[in-house]
Amino acid sequence: xxxxxxxxxxxxxxxxxxxxxxxxxxxxxxxxxxxxxxxxxxxxxxxxxxxxxxxxxxxxxxxxxxxxxxxxxxxxxxxxxxxxxxxxxxxxxxxxxxxxxxxxxxxxxxxxxxxxxxxxxxxxxxxxxxxxxxxxxxxxxxxxxxxxxxxxxxxxxxxxxxxxxxxxxxxxxxxxxxxxxxxxxxxxxxxxxxxxxxxxxxxxxxxxxxxxxxxxxxxxxxxxxxxxxxxxxxxxxxxxxxxxxxxxxxxxxxxxxxxxxxxxxxxxxxxxxxxxxxxxxxxxxxxxxxxxxxxxxxxxxxxxxxxxxxxxxxxxxxxxxxxxxxxxxxxxxxxxxxxxxxxxxxxxxxxxxxxxxxxxxxxxxxxxxxxxxxxxxxxxxxxxxxxxxxxxxxxxxxxxxxxxxxxxx
Amino acid sequence: xxxxxxxxxxxxxxxxxxxxxxxxxxxxxxxxxxxxxxxxxxxxxxxxxxxxxxxxxxxxxxxxxxxxxxxxxxxxxxxxxxxxxxxxxxxxxxxxxxxxxxxxxxxxxxxxxxxxxxxxxxxxxxxxxxxxxxxxxxxxxxxxxxxxxxxxxxx
Numbered sequence: 001x002x003x004x005x006x007x008x009x010x011x012x013x014x015x016x017x018x019x020x021x022x023x024x025x026x027x028x029x030x031x032x033x034x035x036x037x038x039x040x041x042x043x044x045x046x047x048x049x050x051x052x053x054x055x056x057x058x059x060x061x062x063x064x065x066x067x068x069x070x071x072x073x074x075x076x077x078x079x080x081x082x083x084x085x086x087x088x089x090x091x092x093x094x095x096x097x098x099x100x101x102x103x104x105x106x107x108x109x110x111x112x113x114x115x116x117x118x119x120x121x122x123x124x125x126x127x128x129x130x131x132x133x134x135x136x137x138x139x140x141x142x143x144x145x146x147x148x149x150x151x152x153x154x155x156x157x158x159x160x161x162x163x164x165x166x167x168x169x170x171x172x173x174x175x176x177x178x179x180x181x182x183x184x185x186x187x188x189x190x191x192x193x194x195x196x197x198x199x200x201x202x203x204x205x206x207x208x209x210x211x212x213x214x215x216x217x218x219x220x221x222x223x224x225x226x227x228x229x230x231x232x233x234x235x236x237x238x239x240x241x242x243x244x245x246x247x248x249x250x251x252x253x254x255x256x257x258x259x260x261x262x263x264x265x266x267x268x269x270x271x272x273x274x275x276x277x278x279x280x281x282x283x284x285x286x287x288x289x290x291x292x293x294x295x296x297x298x299x300x301x302x303x304x305x306x307x308x309x310x311x312x313x314x315x316x317x318x319x320x321x322x323x324x325x326x327x328x329x330x331x332x333x334x335x336x337x338x339x340x341x342x343x344x345x346x347x348x349x350x351x352x353x354x355x356x357x358x359x360x361x362x363x364x365x366x367x368x369x370x371x372x373x374x375x376x377x378x379x380x381x382x383x384x385x386x387x388x389x390x391x392x393x394x395x396x397x398x399x400x401x402x403x404x405x406x407x408x409x
Numbered sequence: 410x411x412x413x414x415x416x417x418x419x420x421x422x423x424x425x426x427x428x429x430x431x432x433x434x435x436x437x438x439x440x441x442x443x444x445x446x447x448x449x450x451x452x453x454x455x456x457x458x459x460x461x462x463x464x465x466x467x468x469x470x471x472x473x474x475x476x477x478x479x480x481x482x483x484x485x486x487x488x489x490x491x492x493x494x495x496x497x498x499x500x501x502x503x504x505x506x507x508x509x510x511x512x513x514x515x516x517x518x519x520x521x522x523x524x525x526x527x528x529x530x531x532x533x534x535x536x537x538x539x540x541x542x543x544x545x546x547x548x549x550x551x552x553x554x555x556x557x558x559x560x561x562x563x564x
Contacts, residue, residue, distance in 0.1 A: 337426075339473035341448055342417070345534060349413050358449060371449040371471070400417055401474075404426035 003294060007381045009286075019352045019386035024169055024197060024330050024377030026219045029279075033222055036282035037275050047271055049248055063274050066281035067264065073284050074214070075205040076231055080263040083230040083237070084272055088196045089119040091215035091230035092163075094243040094267065095192055096123035099213075102241065104131040104160055111154045111189070112163040113138045113146055114367050115171060118360040120163045120194045133160070139367065143321045144171045151183055159189040166198035170359045170375065172303075172330035173321055174198070181210050190236065196220055200379065201299060201328055203292045206231055218276065223283035227276025230267070237263055244269040290380065298380050299329050306331055306378065306387045313391065315398045319373060332359075332373040335398055337405040340374045343397050347374075350393035352386075415527040416534075417474070420482070425474030428481035434467045439552050443544030445536050450476040454544050461492045473537050479525060480541035486520045487545070496549065498522075502542050506535055 007013050009030040013020060020028060040062065046053075048060035071079040085091045100123075104110070110124050114137045128135040136159075138150045155162060162184040167174050181191045190212035195204055200221040206214050213236075217228040232240075242249055242260055246269040251259040260266045287295070304324065310316055310333060319332040335343055344356035355375045358365045365371060376390055424430075437455035444451040450472030457465040466484040471477075483502070487495045502522055504510040508529050516523055528538040 341473040341534070341537065342425075342475065345475075345531060346413055346417070348533075357447065396413075400413060401422070401426070404422050408427045 003290070003298060006290070006298075007383070010381050013381055017351055019382075019389045021376040021378065021382065021386060021390060022353045022355050023200070023379035023382075024220070024375060025355055026225065027200065027222050027379050028381065029224065030222055030283075030286050032286050033224070033279050033282045037224065037279050040275060040278045045274075048274060049265070059274060062281075063272065063277050066277045069281050069284055070229060073288075074199075074231060075207050077207060078234050081231055081234050081237065083232065083264050083267040084277060085215075085228045085230055085267075086226055086273065087228045088194065088215045088217040091228050092119050092192070092194065093123050094230055095213050095215075095232070096127045098240040098243045098267075099190075099236070100124070100127040100161060101131065104128065104133040106132040107158065108133040108160045109136055109156070109158040110134070110161045110163065111136045111138060111159050111184075113165065113175070114140060115144075115146075115168040115173065115175075115361065115364050116163060116165055117169055117194065117196070118362070120165060120192070121363065124161075124163055134158075137363075138164075140171075140173070143323065144168075144173050144319060145321055145323070145326060146173075146175060146180075148179075151180055155180075155184050155187050155189060157187055159184065159187055162189050162191045163194070164191065165194040165196075166204075167195075167201070167328045167330070168361075168364075169197050169330060170332050170361050170364055170373065171319055171321070172328045172332075172377075174202075174326045174328050177211070178209055185210065197328065197330065200287075201295060212236055218280040218283065221280075221283055222286055223280040224276050227273045227280055229280075234263065237267070242266050242269070246270050248272075295380055299378060302378050302382055302384065302387065303327060303329055303331070305384050306376070306390075309387055309391050310394075313394060313398075315402070316394070319368070329378040330375060331377070332375045334370065334373050335394065335401065337408070338397065338401045340372045342401070343374050343394070346397040346400065347390070347393045350389070350396060352390050352393045354390070416531060418524060420521060420524045421478040422474065423478075424481040425478035428468075428477060430467055430481040430484040431469060431477075432467045433469065434465055437465075437467075439548050441544050441548035441551070443540050443547070445472075445476070445540055448472065448476070448537065450537060450540055452476070452480050452541060452544060454480070454541065454548060456545075456548065458492075463487050463490055463492070463495055468541070472540070473534075475525075475528060475534050476537040476540045479522075479538045482521050482524065483541045483545065486522045492549065495545075499542050499546055503539060505529065506538055 010028045012028050044058050046056040046059040048063040067082045068079045070082045110128050136154050138146050138154045141147050166177050184191045192213040193211045195214050195216040199216045212233050214231040219225045249269040251261050317334045321327050340356035357372050434455040438458050439456045441454050452468050452470035455467050468480045501515050506529050525538050
């Protein structure tokens with residue numbers, strides 16, 4: 001594959017004259033993924049697990065083969081450890097309710113980091129309230145990283161569950177999840193890893209990490225919206241109660257009693273998002289075809305360039321770690337004295353798509369003493385020209401505002 | 410819309426960054442909070458009546474230039490108006506932003522607030538421009554039966 005040609009695989013980037021810098025929210029889709037979904041509807045569509053006719057069996061095969069592909073992709077030991085959900089939020093809620101609600105007792109503790117997305121925070125808040133357990137936070141230092149002492153101070157014998165994002169969706173910090181998992185296991189806690197912001201960029205090996213649960217959304221890794229994955233260790237998933245009840249997750253249903261299907265169906269109630277699963281399978285093929293080594297190379301060069309060029313703008317406040325090796329493909333910034341929404345609107349008029357707001361991380365914003373930031377996030381189809389366009393647009397935004405800001409000061 | 414200054418014009422920038430209406434009122438009759446949870450924009454409007462005339466208004470809070478400017482310019486526009494006139498202007502402003510009216514005669518009554526007309530081309534920012542106007546709508550609505558009853562009298 002010619003790495004210079006990657007952008008050409010993304011029709012939207014050919015059709016629109018934009019610098020798309022919001023891949024942390026969702027990536028654009030390559031033509032291969034779009035075609036795979038079309039082909040499925042043209043040739044193979046039926047409801048899996050439902051029919052005795054060959055078309056339905058084919059659809060079932062497509063669906064279940066993708067499960068196997070994902071298990072191999074993240075090196076899960078068993079294919080039934082892969083559960084499909086509609087988004088990472090649903091995966092995390094499934095864990096919080098089916099595992100947390102049953103296993104947490106009064107005075108137990110759940111430890112998460114201050115940089116968690118609301119999806120790995122609000123469910124734990126609710127479950128700890130209901131079970132009378134406690135929610136504790138690991139805070140970050142001036143480098144926007146979780147110091148080792150914080151891990152040791154917060155994770156104790158009382159800790160039963162640790163929730164940690166692999167990569168922060170605001171700061172781009174890559175957390176040392178391996179270290180956190182090893183330490184939590186020593187203390188007898190299980191660990192839930194949110195890999196939504198990491199799996200598009202780096203190889204995940206759930207056995208090497210020894211994660212108990214790991215979730216990710218597919219649409220941030222080139223696949224369609226509305227599909228996500230929950231990985232859980234088989235022995236843990238087997239003991240958990242179903243999260244949603246209904247069709248396809250049962251074995252026998254009587255008027256007053258039901259027995260549940262074995263894994264993975266126990267956690268997949270109702271007709272599933274098969275086109276999403278097909279799209280995810282195709283996205284994995286695309287990523288493996290490029291290779292994580294190449295993805296790393298492309299992004300490292302791009303992020304290094306972005307860090308360097310944005311650092312030259314003295315009117316910017318930047319929120320990333322000085323340790324480049326711990327920084328993924330997300331850069332948050334603010335123009336001092338200008339609200340991020342105004343900055344994003346001006347960037348939009350210049351064809352630069354960035355996100356602005358609290359990024360579903362209000363406690364982190366509060367901890368940093370700010371309301372919101374602008375966020376540029378990169379993926380394999382971005383180029384240095386996109387960074388240059390961002391820098392030019394930021395200069396323009398600052399020029400518009402600077403006289404008014406100075407007057408105020 | 411091609412030009413930044415269609416929205417970020419001088420009037421909006423001046424009011425959005427350095428508003429003279431951003432202060433506390435002595436003896437305000439009514440106070441109302443408004444916020445856009447998604448953006449984090451928060452304002453508190455204060456209003457002082459003289460009979461059924463809006464004698465004075467001020468605001469505090471924080472947010473983007475559009476929300477802050479819209480609040481400040483709204484205050485300039487509504488000061489000195491009767492409650493009834495104010496309600497008419499509020500209605501027209503909301504209609505303008507939602508592109509429900511382009512009637513120039515009607516829009517004239519908005520005075521400087523007409524500067525926000527182009528925000529209707531930026532769907533992501535409509536909420537910012539409307540925050541203050543919805544807040545005062547709520548204030549007038551909530552207080553029509555309370556206090557001296559003056560807000561109610563205008564009906």
